[in-house]
Amino acid sequence: MAVPSPRRNEVLLRVSTAGVSRGVWHMMTGLPRLVRVASGLRRPRQNVPGMDVCGEVVAVGSEVSSLQLGQRVFGIARGSFAEYAVAKASHLAPAPVELDDTEAGVLAESGLTALQALDRGGIDGTVRPGTRVLIIGASGGVGSLAVQIAALRGADVTAVCGDSKRNLVESLGAARTIDYRSEDALAQGERYDVILDGAGGASLNALRGALVPRGTLIFVGNESGGTWTGGYGRPFAYQLRMAWGGQRFVNLLVRTNSADLVRLADLASQGGLRPHVHASYPLSGVPTALEELASGAVAGKIAIHVNEQENR
Known part of the structure; x- marks a missing residue:
């Protein structure tokens, strides 16, 4: 060509x-x-x-x-x-x-998604020490960067991944890991300020039950669903169901812009993001x-x- x-x-x-x-x-x-x-x-x-x-x-x-x-x-x-x-x-x-x-x-693509997702959850550099974040799908392209960015910003990160990827995810900054094959991360009795869902397989009731009363659930995509809508249909239904109440639902739409790319570059230069x-x-x-x-x-x-x- x-x-x-x-x-x-x-x-x-x-x-x-x-x-x-x-x-x-x-x-x-x-x-x-x-x-x-x-x-x-x-x-x-x-x-x-x-x-x-x-x-x-x-x-x-x-x-x-x-x-x-x-x-x-x-x-x-x-x-x-x-x-x-x-x-x-x-x-x-x-x-x-x-x-x-x-x-x-x-x-760029996964980094922008992780950065903007955490921004929407308040993990934007002004996070309170001890803010609890659950990242589902933590070993993927978005999840592995979200673990690093959240940890760099002072959050207490719990990561959901397969057992074979546990060591990697912990090396990225996760304080705890949960093997999704043997444990239900949402049935541990823990409550989180932010849940970043990159897998999409959990029910909304289970996700909300693991959130604090004014917590934020951030949906960043999944590969479930049918041939026509795939993983796109479920988050819109979730958004309607969470339109009222103290908990927030964020159906992330990523914006490509040089300012956020510069922020990613700064995290790599000053914070060791890799x-x-x-x-x-x-x-x-x-x-x-x-x-x-x-x-x-x-x-x-x-x-x-x-x-x-x-x-x-």
């Missing part, structure tokens, strides 16, 4: 690393079918998949002044599974020197990477090294 050209508010990147995510999988497969409203009814509108990116700016649009040629950046780019990709300048930020290209290339990279593949390994992601065995993120020919 021809090298794309940036519009006036965009830049062209020479891609170093891209990240594999559930969002990419949904857009490529058109499942659940509801996503086809945005991604294309019969086939993907975007010919090249990929969103997470780290790369070098090689051309800038006429209205771009925030980024310069040769700058190393990370963020969200259309079609990042390619040697070159275009991105809005407002969807990028300078990559922190503390992260290598692999780490920076998998940070995405956990489960595996890396060359560009030709994208199908294998997507299959591995869909299997549910991935802890953290999978990276795609665009110019490498051998699996790492």
